[in-house]
Amino acid sequence: MSIQDGNPAKRPVIALTGASGYIGRNLLKRLTPFADVIALSRGEGREDQPHVTWRSCDLFSLIDAERGLEGADYAVYLVHSMLPSAKLTQARFEDMDVLLADHFARAASRKGVRQIVYLSGIIPPDVPPSELSRHLRSRLEVEKVLASYGVPVTTLRAGLIVGPEGSSFPILLKLVRRLPVMILPRWTRTLTHAIALSEVLDALTATIGRTDLYRRAIDIGGPDVMTYQQMLGQTAEALGKKLLFIPFPAFSVYLSRLWLALVTGTPKEMAYPLIESLVHPMVAKPEARESGIGEGVVSFRQAAEEAIRQERDKAIRDGRAASGKKRKSRGGAAKSDVRSVQRVKLPAGMNAGNAAKSYLVWLNRCAGPLIKVVHDRAHIYRIRVAGRKAPLLELTYSTERSSPTRALYYITGGSFSSRKETHRGRLEFLQVPNSDECIIAIHDYLPALPWFIYKYSQAKIHLWVMYAFRRFLKKHIR
Numbered sequence: 001m002s003i004q005d006g007n008p009a010k011r012p013v014i015a016l017t018g019a020s021g022y023i024g025r026n027l028l029k030r031l032t033p034f035a036d037v038i039a040l041s042r043g044e045g046r047e048d049q050p051h052v053t054w055r056s057c058d059l060f061s062l063i064d065a066e067r068g069l070e071g072a073d074y075a076v077y078l079v080h081s082m083l084p085s086a087k088l089t090q091a092r093f094e095d096m097d098v099l100l101a102d103h104f105a106r107a108a109s110r111k112g113v114r115q116i117v118y119l120s121g122i123i124p125p126d127v128p129p130s131e132l133s134r135h136l137r138s139r140l141e142v143e144k145v146l147a148s149y150g151v152p153v154t155t156l157r158a159g160l161i162v163g164p165e166g167s168s169f170p171i172l173l174k175l176v177r178r179l180p181v182m183i184l185p186r187w188t189r190t191l192t193h194a195i196a197l198s199e200v201l202d203a204l205t206a207t208i209g210r211t212d213l214y215r216r217a218i219d220i221g222g223p224d225v226m227t228y229q230q231m232l233g234q235t236a237e238a239l240g241k242k243l244l245f246i247p248f249p250a251f252s253v254y255l256s257r258l259w260l261a262l263v264t265g266t267p268k269e270m271a272y273p274l275i276e277s278l279v280h281p282m283v284a285k286p287e288a289r290e291s292g293i294g295e296g297v298v299s300f301r302q303a304a305e306e307a308i309r310q311e312r313d314k315a316i317r318d319g320r321a322a323s324g325k326k327r328k329s330r331g332g333a334a335k336s337d338v339r340s341v342q343r344v345k346l347p348a349g350m351n352a353g354n355a356a357k358s359y360l361v362w363l364n365r366c367a368g369p370l371i372k373v374v375h376d377r378a379h380i381y382r383i384r385v386a387g388r389k390a391p392l393l394e395l396t397y398s399t400e401r402s403s404p405t406r407a408l409y410y411i412t413g414g415s416f417s418s419r420k421e422t423h424r425g426r427l428e429f430l431q432v433p434n435s436d437e438c439i440i441a442i443h444d445y446l447p448a449l450p451w452f453i454y455k456y457s458q459a460k461i462h463l464w465v466m467y468a469f470r471r472f473l474k475k476h477i478r
Contacts, residue, residue, distance in 0.1 A: 003074070003209030004034045011051070014208060015072035015113070017059070017104070020046070023080050024118070024166040026197065028052065030205045032241050040068045042085070059100045060085075060339070060443050062401070065107035074208050077101075077107055077118045077146065083269055084339075088455060090463060091341035091441075093273060094138035098432055099341060099439050101145040109149035115214060116146050117207050119200070122157045122193060122219055122282040133280060135273035143217070148433035152214035154207050156294060159221055159282040162303035163197030167274055172228075172392070173308070174264040176235045176243060185256050186249045187278040188229040193221030195296050196303035203294035213293075220294020222303065227298050228278065231300060238304045253279050267409070290460035336421055336451075338459065340442040342466045343432075347476040352431035355438050355473075356407035359429070362472055383414070388425075392416045395427060405431040411445060416458065417419035418446040442465065 003012045012035050018024040019039035031037050032051045039054045046054040059079060067073060081096035106197070108116055116245035120139040129137055147153040160168045175182065203220050207213055225232075229245065236243040257275040261268045289295065298306075346355055360381055364373040371392075374382045379397035384390070394413035401408045411417050412423030419425070423444040430439040442462075445456040 001205050004205060008387060012073045012209065013038060013071055015040060015069050015075040017057075017075070017077050019054070021078060022163070023161075023197070023200070023245060026163075027078075027201055027204055028200050031208075035208075038072055039067065059103050060096075060441075061062060062106060062406075065103045066110060069104075069107050069111040069113055072108075072111065072113050074115050074117070074203060075104075075113050076208070077104060077116055079104070079422055083267060086337045086339040087335035087434070087451075088338045088459060089340075090459065092134075092343075093269065094134055094141065095341045095343045095439060096339075097138045097142050098145055099430060101142040102148075102430060102433065102439075103124070105146045105149045105151060108151045113151050115209065116151050116153045117204060118143060118146055118153055118155045119204065120157045120217075121277070122159050122221075122284060123281045124282060125285060127280065131271065131279040135277045138273075139302050147215070154210070154213045154215075155217040155289070156203055156207060157217060157219045157284075158200055158294070159193040159284070160195070161200055162199055162222075162300065162307055163192050164307045164314065166197075167270060169304075169307060171260060171264050171266055171271065171274070172231060172235060173304075173311075174266075174435055175260065176239060176241065176306070178233060178263055179243070181244045182232065183248045184229055185253065185255065187253050187379075188232070189227050190278055191225055191227055191281045191283050192231075193219075193225050193283045194220040194231065194300045194303065195220055195294065196298040196306070197277050198303075198306075199294060199296040199298055208292055213290065216292045217288065218293055219288040220296070221284035222296030222298055222300060224300045225283050226300060231304075234301050234305050238301060238308055252289070262364065287410055338445040338447060338452060338454075339440065340445075340462060340466075342440045342470070344438050344440060344466075344470045344473055345477060346431070346436045346438050347473060349438070350427040351404045352438050353402065353404045353407045355431075355440075356416045356429040358473075359469060362469060366465075366468060366472075381409070390415055405433075416448055418448040420446060440469075 014031055014035045015038040016024055016028060017040045018042040019028055020043055030038060036051050039052050040057040041054065042058055043056065048054055055068050058064045079100055081093050081100060120143055121136055123140055128281060129140060143153065162169045196453050199222065203314060232243065253276060257272045260275055261271040360373050369386055372384050372386055374384060379399065381395040382391035383393045385392060391414045393411060393416050395409040396409060396412040398408045406427040409427040411427065417425060423446050425445040426443050428441045428443065430441065432439065447458060449458060
């Protein structure tokens, strides 16, 4: 029995990540009739609604994650980090995904959340994790990280979700609209299990609070298992358009991702990982299905027609709103911060706390005698140029927010750092649960150098330092 069938007198509290995103916005409407929702979003200034409390929450901050989950009984995790969130992001999306999931799971454990419901992708059988696409490998890793701190996780694994927004289906829709002739690479014959957005929302809603589904991964899918060529053809029919297909097996997925990104205008940070996954069949496995959860009855053609209708209705509404009054920009303030997230492998017996200390000692040796790292008894580390008293950077170790698996240093000063109340720069060492890997991340860093100079000097030097430290650790492993 799910929570929507429980005691109506006691409304459960559900924390919903990505509440301002495409799936989150629609799920919010499904939850409010029977639950109080904490809607988590990176944005500011949203007004609360009946049974909805908006909280600004940046999951790159563990403190923010803990504040966001305060009072929640259950949590729905709809987060991915394919698009950069800072002015300059030096990171792979899979490393950022691990960091976000770890913060969320730690916070959920500390705040007594009973269950995390996670929307992931279908994992093809008999494919080792090392051979999966970056996107699917990351989804699987996030699933494991979310389950690492004791909170039961229920994972819903879906293939292509058919709706007017989102990621995969809009790419397919733009291809059909913009191309009269389509070259068909080999991957267009790959089978996938599409599912309508409405049925994904049904599955998410029905899963929350189901104790019999704790610690389960469930495949969901609609009634149709199709190739991408068949989906392209049915989408063209739904649009009333004739599309000429030309098979071309030599066209690799790596060429395809560039071509598709250019034709559809999708940012390459999002398009590339998604398109790389097209080589894998993503079909719901019978043994991984659950009666009454995600057993779709809406056909691909019906879902595509509904998505197209909703998209047209939205375009009409937006056109009327634009003609009636000037629309407000949603861009917000210009970004001015830096985020760097790097992954390293740790030698046997070394944890994140040890790695942080090792890094500062190594930095002293590596950069000496030009650069010196001076440590005082107040847990403050000052990185100086030899002969100068004023530090380039000042790092203050946080004993309260650190542990053997996580070391946190706040950037509290230095001539290279600019400080604002809205940004609290920090350096974080975070051990990936149940592994010998560590994430080294810089968050909310505001450089004092002019942006152009910083981008092509200090930012490049930081990447070189991380590369050199990674090699230093590899030598210890050998």
